[in-house]
Amino acid sequence: xxxxxxxxxxxxxSEGASLELRCNYSYGxxxxxxxxxxxxxxxxxxxxxxxSGDTLVQGIKGFEAEFKRSxxxxxxxxxxxxxxxxxxxxxxVGGNRDDKIIFGKGTRLHILP
Amino acid sequence: ETGVTQTPRHLVMGMxxxxxxxxxxxxxxxxxxxYKQSAKKPLELMFVYSLEERVENNSVPSRxxxxxxxxxxxxxxxxxxxxxxxxxxxxxxxxxxxxFNTDTQYFGPGxxxxxx
Numbered sequence: 415x416x417x418x419x420x421x422x423x424x425x426x427x428s429e430g431a432s433l434e435l436r437c438n439y440s441y442g443x444x445x446x447x448x449x450x451x452x453x454x455x456x457x458x459x460x461x462x463x464x465x466s467g468d469t470l471v472q473g474i475k476g477f478e479a480e481f482k483r484s485x486x487x488x489x490x491x492x493x494x495x496x497x498x499x500x501x502x503x504x505x506x507v508g509g510n511r512d513d514k515i516i517f518g519k520g521t522r523l524h525i526l527p
Numbered sequence: 528e529t530g531v532t533q534t535p536r537h538l539v540m541g542m543x544x545x546x547x548x549x550x551x552x553x554x555x556x557x558x559x560x561x562y563k564q565s566a567k568k569p570l571e572l573m574f575v576y577s578l579e580e581r582v583e584n585n586s587v588p589s590r591x592x593x594x595x596x597x598x599x600x601x602x603x604x605x606x607x608x609x610x611x612x613x614x615x616x617x618x619x620x621x622x623x624x625x626x627f628n629t630d631t632q633y634f635g636p637g638x639x640x641x642x643x
Contacts, residue, residue, distance in 0.1 A: 457618075457635045457636045460632070504570065
């Protein structure tokens with residue numbers, strides 16, 4: 415069965431610093447990987463997704479993620495965070511037609527001024 | 528209105544009440560979803576509708592009853608709920624007719640439900 419692990423429940427970084435949020439997945443075939451962001455009081459918004467091709471994926475708001483099959487990881491990065499990036503971030507994995515998308519528990523990002 | 532809208536945004540109900548949550552998508556999508564989001568737990572998929580037919584029911588208690596009258600509207604009827612049902616209920620939609628595997632999902636802002 416597929417699964418997603420986000421090992422960090424909370425992460426705090428200073429504004430302007432770089433960011434990396436970790437995501438590890440378990441899936442028996444080629445995964446479809448997603449990162450979503452949820453701002454307070456809002457639903458989830460897609461940041462980026464990976465289906466195939468280039469393993470470095472660019473998304474909205476300056477985010478990128480790298481798919482590493484050997485490590486079963488799909489970590490999210492941003493070179494310089496802004497106060498508006500404070501939110502909760504969810505990694506998700508999907509795949510074959512019969513497999514529903516599974517979400518991780520989320521990582522809450524706090525930004526220090 | 529654009530995107531996915533949900534009403535009400537907040538709902539407080541007693542255990543004996545009957546209420547309904549409404550979701551509407553203005554994106555022309557073919558699939559719609561209900562999720563439950565509880566603190567410290569992963570997002571839980573409750574129901575999936577594709578072309579107005581239910582294609583997924585994740586062992587949800589019968590006190591939750593979905594209804595999809597057309598491809599733009601999705602309801603979640605609630606009755607005899609328990610306090611542990613208090614959560615944020617999110618609606619989403621996606622383009623594909625069988626989209627719950629790979630399609631990008633577009634989420635509404637959710638309904639914050641409190642069961643007393």
